[in-house]
Amino acid sequence: MGLDEAATKPHEQLAAHLTERMAAVNVLIRERMASRHAPRIPEVTAHLVEAGGKRLRPMLTLASAEMCGYDGDFDVHLAATVEFIHTATLLHDDVVDESAQRRGRPTANLLWDNKSSVLVGDYLFSRAFQLMVETGSLRVLDILSGASATIAEGEVLQLTASRDLSTTEEIYLQVVRGKTAALFSAATEVGGVIAGAPEAQVQALFDYGDALGIAFQIVDDLLDYQGQSSATGKNVGDDFRERKLTLPVIKAVAAADAEERAFWKRTIEKGDQREGDLDQALALLDKHGTLEATRAEALAWSARAQTAIRSLPEHPIRTMLDDLAEYVVARIS
Template sequence: MLDQKAHKPHERLAAHLSEDLAAVDDMIRTRMVSEHAPRIPEVTAHLVEAGGKRLRPMLTLATARLCGYEGEKHVILATAIEFIHTATLLHDDVVDESAQRRGRPTANLLWDNKSSVLVGDYLLARAFQLMTDTESLRILAVLSNASATITEGEVLQLTAAQDLGTTEEIYFKVVRGKTAALFSAATEAAGILAGVSEDQIKALYDYGDALGIAFQVVDDLLDFWGGEETGKNIGDDFRDRKLTLPLIKAISASDDDEMAFWKRTLEKNQQTEGDLDTALEIMNRHGALEETRQAALGWANTAKDALAILPEDPIRDMLSDIADYVVERIN
C-alpha cells in the first residue's frame, strides 16, 4: 500500500475514488464526440486531457459517496460539472485573450476564437443533456442556476475590473460567480442526489461555497505574494488592471497621493517601470496582503466547519484536508 503521507489530499481522494473517476473519464470521452463536427472532440480533448486535477467532479463523486449514495448517476452528474467547467475555460480564454492554460497553448490560439466559443457552447448543451439524465428537476435547477451565476460573475468582473470604486462586496459577488458557484453546485447537487437531509444539503453547499472562495482569494493573493514555486508571475493582475482583494483593500485605505497613483496606473493605464514595486509598498503599508491572507484562512476554516454535520468517514477527512491544502501555500 502507498504511504498516504506522501500524497497531497486531492491525490489521496483521487486514489480513493479511482473507479468513479475512470467512469467519468469514459463518459467524457463518449459524450464529447460529435458525428458531424470533428473539431468538437479535437478542441475538447486538447483541454480535457491537459492534466487538470478534476477537482470539481471529484467533489461531486466524493460528497455523493460520503452521503451514502450507491447508484451510478453521480458519474453523470460529475461529467456534467466537468463539461460546464471546461466550457467556461474555453470562453474565459477568449475573453482574456489568453495564450496558455496548464502550460499548453490555449484552444483559441491553436484554432481560433470562433471554435473555442462554439465548442464551449456545445459542451454546455451536453452538460444540460446529462443533467436531465439525473431525472431530478432540483439538480437541474441547481446546475442551471450555477451556470447563470458563473456568466453573471464574469460580466460583473468586466465592469468592476478597473473601477476604483469596486468594493469587497462586489469582489465577493464576482468570486462567488466565477469560481465558487460551480464548487457549491458540485457538492450541493451530490447531496440532493443522495437524498440526505436539508441541513446536510445546506452544509454541502456551504463547504463548496467557502472552498471555492478560499481557492480564488489564495490565487489572487499569490499574484502579489508568490514566486517561482507557485507557478505565477508576480503582479500580472496589477499589469492587467484587475481589482482583486489585495488591491481593493489597499485602495480603500489609501491617502490622496496613493489614490493619484492608483488612478494613473489602474484607471488610466499609464504604468511605468517601478510601479509594481510602488503598488506592493502601498499594499504592505496598509496590511492589505496580510488581511487578504487572513480572509483566505477564514474561508478555509468555514469550509471545514461545514463538514461537521456530515457522517464521519475517511472521505470527510480528505475533504477537510483539501480545504487546508488550498491555503497551504500562504501559511
Template structure:
C-alpha cells in the same frame, strides 16, 4: 497545486479513493466531447481537459455522494462529468475575455486556435453539460446546476463591469468570486448530496462547504498572482495586475490609499498606463497597508468555515479528506 511523492496532498488522496468512479467519469467525458461533424471540438476540448487538471469539481460531486451514504452510480458520474464540462466551458470563455496566453502551464486554446473556436467549443460543452444534467431525472439537481451556470455567467459580467473601477467594493468582489468560482464548487457538493438522497441538514452543510471552499480557493489564487510562481498558479505572476483586475489585496490597498497612492492606482488600473516598475510599486503599497496579510486572513477564515461545515456530516474517510482540502487550498499562501 503540485505535491511530491512523499507528501501527497488531499486532492491526490481524493483521486486515489475515487479512482474507479473517476475512470467512469473520464469515459463519459471522452464520449461526450466527441463530435462526428466538427473535429475541432474534441481537439480544443482535449487540449484543456487533458492538460493535467486535477478534476477537483467532479471529485466533489462523488465525494458528497459517498459521504451521504450512497455509493456513486451512473447518475453521480454523469453529474460529475456535467460539472467538469461547465468548468471547461467557462475556462475557454474566460481566456478569450481575459486575452490569456497561458493556462495550466500551456498555451491557451484561443492562442493555439483562435477566439471564435474557443467561444464556440465552450458553447458546445455547455450544451453537452445540459444534456448530461437532465439524464438523472432530478428536477432539483437540474435547478441547482442551471442556477450555478447562470450565476457563473452573471459573475463574469459583473467582473467585466466592475473591473478597472476603483470604486469597486469588497462586497462586489465577493459577488464576483461567488460567481466565477464558488458557485460551481457549491453546486458540485450540493448536487452530489441531493442525488444521494441526503437530508436537508447534510445538503445545507455540503453547500456551505463548497461555497466557502471556492471563496478561499479564489482569494488564495488572487494572492498568489502577486507572490506565487508560474508553476504554482498555472499562469504568469502579475497577470491580474497587467489585466488591471481589482482583486481583494488591491481593493484593500486602494481603500487605504492617500492622494498620491490613489493617483498611482488610477493610472495603472483605471487608465492602464503601466510602466516598468509599476508592479513592484503596487506590491510595496499593498505591503504598506497590510492588504496582502488582511486578504490572507480572509482566505484562512473561509477555509475554516468550510472545514466547520463538515461537522454536520456522517463520519467518513472522505469527510477528513475534504477538511484537509480546505486547509490545503490556503496552505499555498504560507
C-alpha cells in the same frame, strides 16, 4: 510552498479513493464530447480536457455522493456535467481574456481561433444540460443551471468591476462567487441531492463548496503579489499588469490617501503603467498590511469550509474534504 510540494496532498488521496468512479467519468466525458459531424469539437475539447488538471470539481461531486450513501450511477453523470461546465467556461474565459497559455500549453483560441473556442464551449454547455436531464431530477437541473447562470453573471460583473476603483469587497466577493465558488458549491450540493441526503446535510455540502471556492480564489489572487513563479505558474504582478482589481488592491485603495489613490487610478483605471509601478504597488500593499489582511480572509473562509464539513457524519471522505479545505490555503500558511 506550492501545492504540489506539500508532503500530504488531500486531492491525491481523494483521487486514489475515487479511481474507479473517476475512470467512469472520463469514459463518459470522452463519449459525450464526440461529434459525428464536427470533428473540431472533440479536437478542441480534448486539447483542454486531457491537458491535466486535478479534476477537483467532479471529484467533489463523487465524494459528496458517496459520503451521503449514494450507490447508483448518476453521480458519474453529474461529475461529467460539472467538468463540462468548467471546461466550457475556460474556453470562453480564454477568449475574453485573450489568453495564450493555460496549464502550460497554448490555449484553444490560439491553436484554432476564437470562434471555435466559443462554439465548442457552447456545445459543452449543451452536453452538460443533456447529462443533467438524464438524472431525472428537477432539483439537480435547478442547481446546475443556476450555477451556470451565476458563473456567466460573475464574469460579466468582473468586466465592469475589475478596473473600477469604486469596486468594494462586497462586489469582489460577488465576482468570486460567480467565477469560482458557484461551481464548487453546486458540485458538492448535487452530490448530496442525488443521494437523497437530509436537507441539513445538503446545506452543509453547499456551504463547504462555497467557502472552499472562495478561499481557493482569494489564495490565487494573493499569490499573484507574493507567490513564486515556479510554484504558481504565474509571474508576480500579472494581475497588476492586467489591471485586475483583486482583494489586496481593493483593501489598499480603501486605505489610500489622495496621492496613493491617484497612483491606483493611473495604473489600474487608466492603464498608464510605467517602470517601477509594480514595486510601488507592492510597497503600498505592504504599507497598509493588505496582503496580511487578505491572507487572514482566505484562512477564515477555509475554516468556514471545515466547520461546514465537520457537521456531517463521520466518514473517511469527510476527513479528506476537511484536509482539502486546509490544503487550499497551505501556500499562504
